[in-house]
Amino acid sequence: MIQHLLHISHVSKHFGGNVAVSDVSFSVDEKEIFGLIGPNGAGKTTLFNCMTGFYPATAGDVIFDNKKINALRPDEVCRLGMVRTWQRVKPLGTLTVLENVMIGAFAITNATRDAEAIARENLQAVGLSDYADKLAGSLPIGLKKKLELARVLATHPKMLLLDEICGGLNHTETDTILEIIRRVRKQGATIVFIEHDMKAVTSICDRIVVLNSGEKLAEGTPEEITNNPDVIAAYLGGGYNA
Numbered sequence: 562m563i564q565h566l567l568h569i570s571h572v573s574k575h576f577g578g579n580v581a582v583s584d585v586s587f588s589v590d591e592k593e594i595f596g597l598i599g600p601n602g603a604g605k606t607t608l609f610n611c612m613t614g615f616y617p618a619t620a621g622d623v624i625f626d627n628k629k630i631n632a633l634r635p636d637e638v639c640r641l642g643m644v645r646t647w648q649r650v651k652p653l654g655t656l657t658v659l660e661n662v663m664i665g666a667f668a669i670t671n672a673t674r675d676a677e678a679i680a681r682e683n684l685q686a687v688g689l690s691d692y693a694d695k696l697a698g699s700l701p702i703g704l705k706k707k708l709e710l711a712r713v714l715a716t717h718p719k720m721l722l723l724d725e726i727c728g729g730l731n732h733t734e735t736d737t738i739l740e741i742i743r744r745v746r747k748q749g750a751t752i753v754f755i756e757h758d759m760k761a762v763t764s765i766c767d768r769i770v771v772l773n774s775g776e777k778l779a780e781g782t783p784e785e786i787t788n789n790p791d792v793i794a795a796y797l798g799g800g801y802n803a
């Protein structure tokens with residue numbers, strides 16, 4: 562039976578007088594790849610921050626795996642199985658690639674040997690095994706994004722929140738990341754994906770929510786979203802060709 566793994570219920574986030582997210586509700590099912598799209602400043606990252614304990618929501622509830630997680634800290638949310646990547650990837654540059662991924666693994670084990678084994682497994686999963694001993698700071702952006710994926714995968718998440726994981730990548734790098742995401746879903750994870758690259762979004766997402774000025778503008782399949790006149794007017798532009 563398909564179950565909602567995540568339920569966002571009437572979530573709002575205000576920064577003083579600035580309403581960044583306004584009364585947004587939607588649900589994500591187990592093993593879905595779910596897209597969160599919208600113009601710059603629409604509130605996508607703020608919503609991720611409210612979901613993962615980095616910001617308290619001003620109003621509303623975040624229910625993950627049947628638990629209300631509004632008041633939890635980011636590390637507590639991570640231990641429950643929801644983990645995020647950052648739009649601007651910031652690995653610990655003076656640690657090796659392996660050590661960076663081990664930090665993720667320490668969310669699920671205290672044993673260094675186990676953390677190393679989990680880290681190596683996930684470096685292999687993203688194709689970074691050959692870079693294990695390199696300093697993370699020395700990697701180009703495409704490999705840093707893969708490192709970011711390996712780090713969150715090492716926490717063995719039920720749900721991954723990916724914030725522009727394809728941002729700044731070329732087509733080949735994007736395709737590789739999308740292939741990894743498909744594989745991760747096949748292995749049982751659920752994915753929420755913030756992305757501006759509409760080709761990537763429509764090729765990988767089962768369903769999409771569109772935010773605009775903090776409000777939910779539309780929800781549907783990629784086909785419904787790319788043909789929605791309100792979404793075309795607010796985000797995709799008149800020249801968009803579904």
Ligand SMILES: Nc1ncnc2c1ncn2[C@@H]1O[C@H](COP(=O)(O)OP(=O)(O)OP(=O)(O)O)[C@@H](O)[C@H]1O
Pocket residue numbers: 576579580581599600601602603604605606607608648
């Ligand atoms: N810490 C903060 N303090 C004050 N305002 C903030 C803060 N974080 C975000 N905002 C504001 O909230 C609104 C939504 O920003 P947010 O970064 O969530 O949008 P976004 O959809 O992720 O945009 P982008 O696609 O450019 O990343 C913007 O007006 C932004 O200036």
